[in-house]
Amino acid sequence: MKKIGFIGLGNMGSKMCVHLIKAGHDVSGYDINEKLTDELLGHGIKKEISISSIAKNKDIIFTMLPNGSIVDEVLKNVLSNTINKPIIIDCSTIEVDKSKELYKLALYQKISLLDAPVSGGTIGAKNGTLTFMVGGDQSTFNEMSPILNIMGSKSVYCGETGSGQATKLCNNMLLAITMIGVAESFNMAKKLKLDLSILFDVVSTATGSCWAVNNYCPIPNVGPLSPADNNFLPGFSAKLMAKDLNLAVDAAKTSNSNIGFGEKAKELFTKMSEGNNGDKDFSAIIEEIYNY
């Protein structure tokens, strides 16, 4: 049994930590929104009321926070308050460079830090089927993967620090671009008066097939069940996709990568996230494009 601190008990963290408790670990939680910790008391979480208290005497500290500047503030606070040397696992999606910077800071105190962003969304968090993309020291990953696998069905070592974040951003940028492609294709098909079920039948087994069309087709009653069949309730919101595309564009700048389609995808999803559809699933980009 490990003593685990879990910081950030929002849509994802609140569901992830429950699996750790069920597996028999001693889990303490902290969120600036105290109500969220209170809601987990029935599951057996121990309530901490500050970072300085949760940082003490833990074997592992997880963070699942909104963005890089919050992770920065929280982890610096953890590092200055910890007594022993917990392994820190940041599951938030943040800047690649911020992950690397925090890794170095932790290393200075001989503390291991993994960047371990996830895919699978809130459903994956609830069902314990997340995929963890992990960067940092391989030996720390080997030690921690049994713990990650309690909350997920797969954890992949992606390489040195920052590689987990980089892998996540490459995946999500590709997902955004392919979803825009699917949206354009199905919108044009509509205007050409095609039967969209027949189009799906063909495309999903032809060279145009991809995850966005085969598993997440943005047309109601076409393909497997997806947010399109539920008024585009997320799933993965356009706001979160816009956030990830911003991070991808940053990573492209620092690595001198040419991502013309990624930049266009960032522009489209940022516009969507700032409008009325920002809280809808990202696949509702099909409506934005249709209405241009």
Ligand code: NAD
């Ligand atoms: P969320 O906003 O629901 O949860 C974040 C939590 O952090 C909130 O409860 C907030 O009160 C808490 N928080 C903020 N500042 C804090 C601080 N200083 N100290 C302690 N707690 C603080 O976000 P989420 O949807 O759970 O996402 C968390 C991370 O996971 C994000 O980085 C997001 O990009 C990533 N992610 C989310 C999804 C998804 O589908 N929601 C999927 C994959 C990855």
